[in-house]
Amino acid sequence: MTHVLQVSAELFPLLKTGGLADVAGALPAALAAAGAEPRLLVPGFPAIRESLTQECAVAPVALPWSEGRAALLRGRLPGFDAVVYVLDAPGLFDRPGNPYGDAAGVAYADNHRRFTLLGLAAARLAEGVDGSWKPDIVHAHDWHSGLACAHIAASRARRRTQARTVFTxxxxxxxxxxPADHFCDLGLPSAYYAVEGVEFYGQVSFMKAGLHFADAITTVSPTYAREIQTPEQGCGLDGLLRHRAAALHGILNGVDYTVWSPARDRSIAQPYDVDRPGGKADCKAALQRECGLDVKADAPLFGIVSRLTEQKGLPLVLEALGDLITAGGQLVILGSGDARLEAAFADAAAKHPGQIARRTGMDEGLAHRIYAGSDVVLVPSRFEPCGLTQLYALSYGALPLVHRVGGLADTVVDTTLEDLAASTATGFVFNAFTADAYHRALRRAFALWSRPEYWTRVREAGMRQRFGWDAAATRYVEIYEDVLQR
Structure with a gap:
């Protein structure tokens, strides 16, 4: 049985800023069901440290700099069958704010130290500091864990481990x-600061460390795996990704339907499912009341659950807001981010209090209620690696309106005449990232809303879609086995 160490900075339900936490929380159980033996490594942020039970010390972790202390703890976290390792370093992780910045959203100046230590801890586990268990594979998630791949490569070069790495x-x-002068804090061999290493246009890149040193690379949808090999979406790393194309795999994220199912969701007003959809109307009315919108069953309710950033395509939504209001639609927005976007949505809500509602921050319960109460969920992202929002929306019978990019392209079928006739349409898709293309998709949504029998058919097709973790976990296990054989 392959021993797999999953390394992530976030973990649902204890610590979440986005979809990374959902993936890190759901994947271990799916891997176990697929025949692997997963364990987790997470930083000792307060929410995680306070939840750890059956705690025991494993080993200290030496710091590449002089001050501070760190140690690996082993224990259990509620809701997880897998053993969890927690990197206990209070001076680095016991802080207010989110995992990456303070309460004002300013990134911590020592983030390079905080997350290089996570990579170092993964390497120590790969070297066998826990005498009872050692990983065959270290699976690192996103830039925060990227240096795990570099540190393990260095350990392999010193013949301290035979573990292999997968970077997602x-x-x-x-x-x-x-900055380049932070390299001395990373604890890596000096030769690793190079083009064939962690150097990126005169800086240190944790993402590039993962992409360069990992034995296999995955990303969260097949389309995104192709897109990031192009200059348009490669963020300056497309050349490296093309060079490593044989090691790059696109694996679509899954949904944990024990969490994201309207039939069992305790956060929503009334349970429902595809065969008994009546409760969705109750959820819509409850959401309208909760958000101060006019309680109107015949008004199509559009929802947004998102970071408020330009990447998410929200300027397109703002530009077309007049059309949505004039056509009788409603909009509820949950999220925070760019100050200009926050101000624009706040101004729109103030001008149209019965039709637009805005809520800020991260409210997991309200997010569930928005999916349950909305008729359409807007995901017009400029780029979108996978997107979980549209997958949650499909489960709750809210039709996704999306830009044909990344995982959105892989998961939503447009309401063309052919797909309506075949009962395969599940939402609204626009191709060009332009205001006109978005307007047209919005008009198609209103046109379909005016034909309830077609709307019902598309909603049912969407709710019957399943994007569980089984297939993804099986594919990950295949990749683990492949890199071990190589």
Missing amino acids: VHNLAYQGLF
């Missing part, structure tokens, strides 16, 4: 870039 790119745009 969740979003190439976030690369973990730091």
Whole structure:
């Protein structure tokens, strides 16, 4: 049985800023079902440290700099069958704010130290500091864990481990870039600061460390795996990704339907499913009341659950807001981010209080209620590695309106005449990232809304889609076995 160490900076339900946490929380159980033996390594952020039970010390972790202390703990976290390793370093992780920045959203100046230590801890486990268990594979997620691949490569060169590494790119745009003079804090051989290493245009790139040193690379949808090999979406790393194309695999993220199912969701007003959909109307009315919208069953309700960034295509939504309002639609927005976008949505909500509602921050329960109460969920992203939002929307019978890119292209079928006739349409898809293309998709949504029998057919097709973790976990296990054989 392959021993797999999953390394992630976030872990649902204890610590979440985005989809990375959902993946890290759901994948271990799926891997176990597929025949692997997974364990987790996570930083000792307060929410994780406070939840750890059956705790025992494994080993100290030596720091590449002089001050501070760190140690590996082993224990259990609620809701997880897998053993968990927690990197206990209070001076680095016991802080307010989110995992990456303070309460004002400013990135911590020592993030390079915080996340190189996560990579070092993974390497120590690969070297066998826990005498009862040693990973065959270290599976590192996103830039925060990228240096695990570099540290393990260095350990292999010193013949301290035979472990292999898999690196998953969740979003190439976030690369973990730091000044070159921070390299001395990373604990890596000096030769690793090179073009054939972690150097990236005169900086240190944790993302590039993962891409260069990993034995296999995965990303979270087949389309995104192709897109990041192009200059348009390669974020300056497309040449390296083309060079490593044989090691790059696109594996679509899954959904944990024990969490994201309207039939068993305790956060929503009324349970429902594809065969008993009546509760969705109750959820819509409850959401309208909760958000201060006019309680109107005949008004199509559009939902947004997203970071408010330009990447998410939200300027397109703002540009077409007049059309949505004039056509009688409603909109509820949950998210925070870019100050200009926050202000624009706040202004729109103030001008149209019965039709637009805005809520800020991260509210997991409200996110569930928005999926359950919305008729359409807007995901017009400029780029989208996989997207879980549209998958959650399909499960809850909210038709996704998406840009044909990344995982959105892989999971949503447009309401063309052919797909309507074949009962395979599940949402609304526009091709060009332009205001006109988005407007047309929005008009198609209103046109379909005016034909309830067609709307019902598309909603049912969407709710019957299944994007579980079984297929993804099986593919990951195949990749693990392949790199071990090589």
